[in-house]
Amino acid sequence: MTSRLDLQNITKVFSDRKTGNSVTAVTDMSFSVAPGELVAVVGPSGCGKSTILNMVSGLYGPTEGQVLIDGEKVTGTRPEVGFMLQKDLLLPWRSIVENVEFGLEEKPFNKAERRKRALAELQRMQLADFADSYPHQLSGGMRQRAALARTLAIEPELVLLDEPFSALDAQTKLVLQRHFARTIADAGVTCVLITHDLNEAVIMSDRVVVLSGRPGRVVDEFEIDLPHRTDPLQRSLEPQCGVYVKRLFDALHLENEDA
Amino acid sequence: MSVTAEETLTVERPVGRSATKPGKDTGVSETKVNPVKGNGSRATLEVGMMVGFGLLFLAVWEFLPPALGVPRYIIPTFSQCMAEFARMWAQEDLGPNFISTLISSIVGFGLGALLGAGAGYLLGMSKLWERVLAPYILALQIAPKVAFAPLFIMWFGYNSIPKLLVTVLIVFFPILVNVLQSMKTVDQDLMNLARVYSMSRWKMFLKIELPSSLPQLFAGLRISSTLAVIGVTVGELVGGNTGLGFLITYGEGQANTAMVFDAIILLTIIGVALYFAVAAVEKRVLHYLERNDG
Numbered sequence: 001m002t003s004r005l006d007l008q009n010i011t012k013v014f015s016d017r018k019t020g021n022s023v024t025a026v027t028d029m030s031f032s033v034a035p036g037e038l039v040a041v042v043g044p045s046g047c048g049k050s051t052i053l054n055m056v057s058g059l060y061g062p063t064e065g066q067v068l069i070d071g072e073k074v075t076g077t078r079p080e081v082g083f084m085l086q087k088d089l090l091l092p093w094r095s096i097v098e099n100v101e102f103g104l105e106e107k108p109f110n111k112a113e114r115r116k117r118a119l120a121e122l123q124r125m126q127l128a129d130f131a132d133s134y135p136h137q138l139s140g141g142m143r144q145r146a147a148l149a150r151t152l153a154i155e156p157e158l159v160l161l162d163e164p165f166s167a168l169d170a171q172t173k174l175v176l177q178r179h180f181a182r183t184i185a186d187a188g189v190t191c192v193l194i195t196h197d198l199n200e201a202v203i204m205s206d207r208v209v210v211l212s213g214r215p216g217r218v219v220d221e222f223e224i225d226l227p228h229r230t231d232p233l234q235r236s237l238e239p240q241c242g243v244y245v246k247r248l249f250d251a252l253h254l255e256n257e258d259a
Numbered sequence: 260m261s262v263t264a265e266e267t268l269t270v271e272r273p274v275g276r277s278a279t280k281p282g283k284d285t286g287v288s289e290t291k292v293n294p295v296k297g298n299g300s301r302a303t304l305e306v307g308m309m310v311g312f313g314l315l316f317l318a319v320w321e322f323l324p325p326a327l328g329v330p331r332y333i334i335p336t337f338s339q340c341m342a343e344f345a346r347m348w349a350q351e352d353l354g355p356n357f358i359s360t361l362i363s364s365i366v367g368f369g370l371g372a373l374l375g376a377g378a379g380y381l382l383g384m385s386k387l388w389e390r391v392l393a394p395y396i397l398a399l400q401i402a403p404k405v406a407f408a409p410l411f412i413m414w415f416g417y418n419s420i421p422k423l424l425v426t427v428l429i430v431f432f433p434i435l436v437n438v439l440q441s442m443k444t445v446d447q448d449l450m451n452l453a454r455v456y457s458m459s460r461w462k463m464f465l466k467i468e469l470p471s472s473l474p475q476l477f478a479g480l481r482i483s484s485t486l487a488v489i490g491v492t493v494g495e496l497v498g499g500n501t502g503l504g505f506l507i508t509y510g511e512g513q514a515n516t517a518m519v520f521d522a523i524i525l526l527t528i529i530g531v532a533l534y535f536a537v538a539a540v541e542k543r544v545l546h547y548l549e550r551n552d553g
Contacts, residue, residue, distance in 0.1 A: 054451070057451075057455050059454060059455070077456075077457050079456075081455060087446075087448060089446070089448055089449055091466075091467070092548065093470045093473075094547075102456070103456045105466075106456045106458055136548070136549050154456070
């Protein structure tokens with residue numbers, strides 16, 4: 001099962017109760033994600049990338065416009081959405097398998113069923129040997145894989161990834177990007193990948209949505225017409241890859257910015 | 260702990276089954292050094308020095324005051340204090356008095372901890388009440404709790420209630436403040452994750468806030484465990500007819516300095532025992548945390 005996601009003319013204004021100032025995070029933003037599609041959202045920092053994620057997951061609503069999942073308006077959190085951040089959000093007092101069970105505990109499964117599903121998910125992430133370890137005993141990459149196991153264990157139809165690789169070292173990142181790409185394709189879920197890494201956006205997605213600086217709005221949107229979506233490393237060898245990265249670079253007007 | 264060049268060379272991995280891929284956090288644990296395991300002879304030396312220092316102290320205590328002509332009603336020697344222990348045991352009901360203070364400390368600590376933690380969690384759940392009550396909590400926290408002892412005696416008489424109340428009051432605040440602080444610093448992204456999983460407020464408390472708060476709760480318990488004995492002692496000093504605090508005033512009245520010394524020694528032992536009991540429970544409960552102290 002996969003879902004379709006539509007953002008229609010979304011505006012989100014945050015008002016500071018103390019100072020009375022209001023900040024417009026995103027303004028009149030529209031884009032869609034087709035079932036099974038992986039769309040990367042890139043933009044400068046402060047363009048409201050995380051705001052989008054929170055609105056799609058139903059943590060808060062937009063000020064104007066609406067978020068639709070399968071044509072249905074999002075009014076609160078919903079069980080078919082999984083989300084994952086740069087932080088692994090593993091509970092340090094739970095073993096890895098118990099962490100994977102965390103989301104399953106809100107589903108109507110008994111204990112044995114939960115454990116079975118969690119272990120199966122860890123098997124898929126090649127973490128079965130670490131089921132009884134605690135998070136601090138694992139490396140950053142392994143913890144992020146455990147977090148993906150937790151995210152996918154609830155069998156979401158829509159997965160929101162907020163810079164899941166940005167805290168990892170370069171090598172771990174490469175390995176994990178490939179692992180994620182395959183796993184997500186296998187699971188067949190719709191996926192929004194928020195990232196500031198232009199190369200990552202190109203090698204991992206079907207389509208890229210480019211946002212402007214605050215207030216965020218869509219300034220460009222294009223398909224990545226390259227093979228190997230399930231193998232980012234292989235895709236990065238495609239000669240066209242650099243062209244897409246350059247296009248992103250231009251769309252973000254990065255040439256005018258000082259480092 | 261000072262880390263010398265020699266120690267940094269003996270790098271030990273904290274866990275047998277460790278990560279295969281280099282992650283940002285394993286880098287930290289790899290530089291961790293365990294001087295006890297890394298250098299056995301040094302550890303033995305440390306223990307030797309510790310015991311040696313203790314023996315030296317006892318020797319000075321035993322022989323210096325008589326050598327300087329200090330009378331026993333000012334500083335009784337070590338052996339005189341030990342002899343006084345035996346006399347107190349036989350003639351002054353040392354056993355029952357000790358037990359009375361021990362039980363008061365444990366009960367007072369337990370009640371204070373329960374109330375402090377409970378209040379901390381309740382206030383932590385409500386930003387409004389926390390803000391409304393903050394100045395009063397601060398005022399009560401600053402007020403010297405031991406000064407309440409005479410007041411409690413006026414209210415409740417010469418029984419065990421005043422000393423328990425002082426203990427509860429003194430134990431209460433460090434725990435309240437620590438728990439409250441921990442509730443404020445719970446990772447909001449974790450709470451959001453739970454919200455996305457449509458978890459109820461109560462379950463979020465049980466599964467995230469309560470376990471997140473445990474390290475700070477135990478920090479509060481450790482501080483309070485050392486304070487509990489102070490509360491009981493003050494209660495007994497001011498208006499008790501049992502307990503080690505009472506023996507101190509009793510000994511003072513008889514100019515029996517050895518008795519005062521002995522009572523202080525036993526009070527210290529109760530405090531230390533309470534502290535280590537808390538530390539032992541903490542180590543069991545917080546087993547999932549990486550430790551530097553070995």
